[in-house]
Amino acid sequence: MNHPATFQDRWPQMKRVVLKILRQEPTSQVEWQNLFTDVYSVSTWYPASITEIFTELTNEITRHIKQAQERVLRHDEDSALLKAYIHEWSKFYEQCEYLPKPFVRIETNSNGNTSSSNPAHNSEKTTRSTDQVRQLMLESWNNNIFKDIKHRLQNSAMKLVQAERNGESFDSQLVIGVRDSYVSLKTDDKDKYKVYIENFERAYLNETTRFYKQKTGQYLTEHGILSYLHYADQKLKEEEKRARRYLESVPECNSVPLLIRRCVDVFVTEFREQITNECPNLIENNDIERLRLIFVLLDHTGDITSLTQALELFIVKQGLDNMLKNKDTIRQDPESYVQQLLDLYRQFSNLVRDAFLNDPRFLTSRDKAFQKIINDISVFQLDMPARATRGATRTTLAESRCPELLAQYCDILLRKGTSTHKKYSSEEIEVKIKDVLLLLKYVQNKDVFMRFYKGSLTRRLILDTSIDNELEESIVIQLRDVGMPAEFILKLQQMFKDLKLNRDMNEEFRTVCPSSRNNNTMMDSFSFKILSAAAWPHPGDKIDVSLPAQIEDVLPEIEEFYKKKHSGRKLTWYHTVSNGQLTFASKTGKYDLDVSTLQASILFAWNHRPINKLTFSELKLATNIPENELKKTLWSLISFAKLKQQLICYEPHVQTHQDLNDISLFWINYDFTIIRAGKIQTRGHINMIQRLQLNTEKGREEENEEIMFLRGERTKEAIVQIMKTRQRMNNAQLQTELIEILKNMFVPSKKLIKEMIEWLIDHRYMARSETNISEYVYVA
Amino acid sequence: MSTQSTNNNTNNPTSDVVTSSVPFTLKRWNLVGIWSWDVAHDVCAICRTALSESCLRCQAASNLQECIIVWGTCNHSFHNCCMSQWVKQRAQCPLCQTDWVINRIGQ
Incomplete structure (x- = not known):
């Protein structure tokens, strides 16, 4: 090289290559490399020429762009215009990658000059100006071609999108191309997507809402709200898909969510009231598909309270209606009451699962509704004393009877000999108990449930009528797991422990007190349960009752045995709940009767005067039972619902047990038989203990x-x-x-x-x- | 038991003969009794819970083991758990201040 290369010398050569590159004409490797060398040598020898290079470069680029613009504007028709624009743009954009490369050298150079005086800005400037040429190209494009035709471009693109919405097909690349050119025009460093957001995105959003605002109302009046739901859902999905195609997806722009929000406003918010009004009907018809649609639609708006409220109101209404409808039977029939509640619970849990995908907000409104139904007192109620101080005046406070009925239902399931438990297998019973625990969650006054449950459990355990003691124990664990208070659970567990201790004690008693040692030949037929007062329900007032002599005889033996085993304990017999079996010999046969102590005491009164008619007073004297209890117990013997023929006859006839009086006469019915399938049975077994009374009125x-x-x-x-x-x-x-x-x-x-x-x-x-x-x- | 004694009077002479002819005979019987601690005071003076219940510590620990009762020679009674803690500090009955000597322990 003889002399340093000046700008004037080299530019013509450089310009030729630059133009070739811009026009995407084939460029040889030598030309490409020479451009690097030229830029380098010119800028090295004459740093001042750098500005000249840029000026000329800008001129060339602008000229090139003008030509492109002319080519584009030759087209009038939208899609042709778009096609031409995109063709030019994509060519130009591609070259934005290559053309800056040879000039990287001077970019950093020009940069180095300024930075030496101000080193603090060095790094910032470097990053900014590595893109200098590229920036220059994009800016020129923006200023020269884009600015002038952007509205035409945009409008054409929007028209195409609209055409697509109307079902016409076209090359989606056209719209995408326009979008890309907007996105790529990052003229503002701080807000890279400004051009795109302010033009393309805004137009897209506005066009979309405008388009559907016209359509939705029309569709609704033509097809009705139900099919509108499908329409809205389908269109929302479509628009989301379309938006993903045509709008920029970088997270900074947030275009797609923005579009969806605008669409939701048009499709849903506008018609919220009409949509909500449909809910009760749909819930009633269990229209899961449409409810799910509503849920999805309303959920877009972020506010589904109208729907959750509708659900809650509906459940409550349905629950209370059910109860009211069966008001008369339900009171006495815990089974159908609980069954109805459970059916309702299943129905709405399924609805929440299928239609609302177990969304927590709907689970909450289901729970709220059930809380209302279960604790409702309008159909039936339990009167509780209004004050927490003992012996207060007899004002009462109404509470839901649900806890009582739930406990009764458990009893029906778990007690031997009820018609209900026979219907189910043990697995089914376990499932049903679990269901009860599910409902128990909603009961406000769990202490009432606990009392009734404990009462019926006590009855089952004392009478030995539980279908499965292991199941009973596992239920206690489940009760603990649903949050029943620890002290309550502890006591129930102690009850089971007590029974096991008693089983061992009974065996031991039999070995120490063999019946031979005693005149009482009945010894083997006795068993006892001595229960801890701390764990079992309080027996209430002690009722003195004359016991059959054989029982009376064995008591001291047991007491003595117990005293030897335990010290410091006080043993009180609890005869009102003792029970056993008698054999009754009538003229036709012998029948085993399960009886309570009070019943036994009454029946044994006749052992001394087998054919006498005894007055109420005489029985009172013989049995020692308080009058009211005596009347009730007699009633169980003279009008036992399950028997056609009663064991004991009486006169004069009365309507209720309260009408029995001192001159009522009672005698044994020796003609008593059990008739089964039309045949007289000479042997048989009857359970006379309907409901073991644990406590007095x-x-x-x-x-x-x-x-x-x-x-x-x-x-x-x-x-x-x-x-x-x-x-x-x-x-x-x-x-x-x-x-x-x-x-x-x-x-x-x-x-x-x-x-x-x-x-x-x-x-x-x-x-x-x-x-x-x-x-x-x-x-x- | 006045009724029973009259029953016995009427029955005694013939009781053996009648047994076979009485309408009702006992086949099986289950007696139910309730036991509680034989105590003068219902409440443990140390932990202030009923002696029929477990002591506070056992309740808090949800202890299923029986929480037994102890009597001193003064015939005052406490939860054994409570008293065994108490005597570590004072070997006197919390109620009457006499020296604490165990009379019996409940079983």
Whole structure:
């Protein structure tokens, strides 16, 4: 090289190559490499020429673009215009990759010059200007061609999209090409997608909403809301798919979600009311498909409360209607009541699963609805004493009877000899018990359930009528797992433990007290259960009753044996629940009768005067049973529902047990027989114990009072517990925490809470805050 | 048991003869009894829960083992768990302050 290459020398050569590249004409390797060399040598020798290079380069690029523009604008028809534009653009855009390469050298050079004076900006500038030529190309394109025709381009693209919506097919690449050219025009460094967002995206969104605003109303009036749901769902899906194709998908733009939101406004929000109005009907018809559509549609708007509310209202209405319809039978029939509840529960759980995909919001409204149904008191109620203090006035408070009925249902399932449990296999029974536990979750006053469950369990265990003791024990575990209070569970477990201890004790007793040692030949036929007062339900008032002599005789033997085994214990016989079997010899045969102690005591009165008619007074004297209990027990012998012929006859005839009086006469029916399938049976077995009475009438009232008293105590405990940790707390917070703590037993009423807070303040466990009347302070 | 004694009076002379001819004979019988601790006070003076229940510690631990009762020579009674903790500090009855000597332990 003789002399340094000047810009003037080299540019013609350089320009030729640059143009070749711009026009995508074949460029030889030598030409390509020379361009690098020329740029390098010119800029090295004459750094001042760098500006000249850029100016000329810009001129060339602009000229090239102008030519391209001319070629594009030759077309009038939209798709031809688009096609031409995209053709030019894609060519040009491709060259944006190559053309800058030879100039990289001077970009960094020009950059190096400025940066030496200001090193702090060095790195920033470097990254910015490596793209200098490319930037230059894009900007020129934007300024020269795009600006002038962008509206035409955009409109053409939108028209094409619209045409597609109307079912015409076209080359989707055209729209995508326009989109790409918008996206690639990153003229603003800070907001790279500004051009795209402000033009293409905005137009796309507006066109889409405009298009559908015209369509939806029309479709709705023509086809009705039901088919509109399908339409809206289908169109939403279509538009989402279309948007994914035609809108930019980089996360910075967020175009697709934006479009969906706009579409949802048009398709759903606009018609929310009409859609919501359909819900109750659809729920009633169990139209899972449409409900799912509604759910999906409304869920797009982020607000589905109208739907969840509709579901809740519907479940409650259906539940209460069911109950009202069967008002008269349901009261006495826990089975059909529970069965109905369960059916309802299944129905709506399935609905929530199928239509609403087990969305938690719907599960919540299902739960809320069931809570309302189960704790409803409009159909039937349980009267509880209104005050938590014992011996208070007899005002009562209504509570749902559901907990009682649930416990009764369990009893029907688990007790031998009921028609219900015979219907089911043991697996089915287990499933049904699990169902009950499911419903129990919604019961507010679980303490009532616990009392009734424990009562019926006691009956089953004492009478030995449980279908499966192992199952019983596993239910206790399940009760624990659904959150029943530990102390309750502990006591139930202790009951089972007690029974096992008694089994061992009975065996031991038989070996120590063989019947030979005793005159009582019945010894082997006796068994006993000695239960811990702490675990088993309180027996209530003790009823003295004259026992058959054979029983009376064996008592001291057992007492003596027990005393030897245990010390410090007090043993009280609980004759009202003792029970056994008698044999009755009538004229026609011998029959085994399962009887309670009270029944046995009455029947044995005739052993001394077998053919006498005994007056009520005489029986009272002979049995020692209190009058009211005697009437009830006699009634079970003279009008036993399951028997055609009664065991004991009486006169004069009366309607209810209360009408029996001192002059009523009773005698044995020696003609008594059991007739089965039309034949007289000479042997047979009858269970006369309908429902073992654990407690007296008065005792039950006391039990209710006890429950209310315990609620008071538990509430006090919980308040103190909360106040001790919080020290200071306002009324509302205290109530919330209190309910949280107590909800596994019962939901305390506002009145109860207030009463207990007053009590605690009076007894100086806590005080009202001096500054704020609704705030409490813990007093140690 | 006045009725029973009258029954016996009327029955005694013929009881052996009658047994075969009485309408009702006992076949099987299940007696039910309830036991509770034989105590003067219902509540354990140490943990303040009923003696018929487990002591506070056992309740808190959900202990299924029986929580037994102990009597001193003063005839005061406490949960055995509570008392065994108590005597570590004071070998006197919490109620009457006499020296604590175990009379019996419930079983």
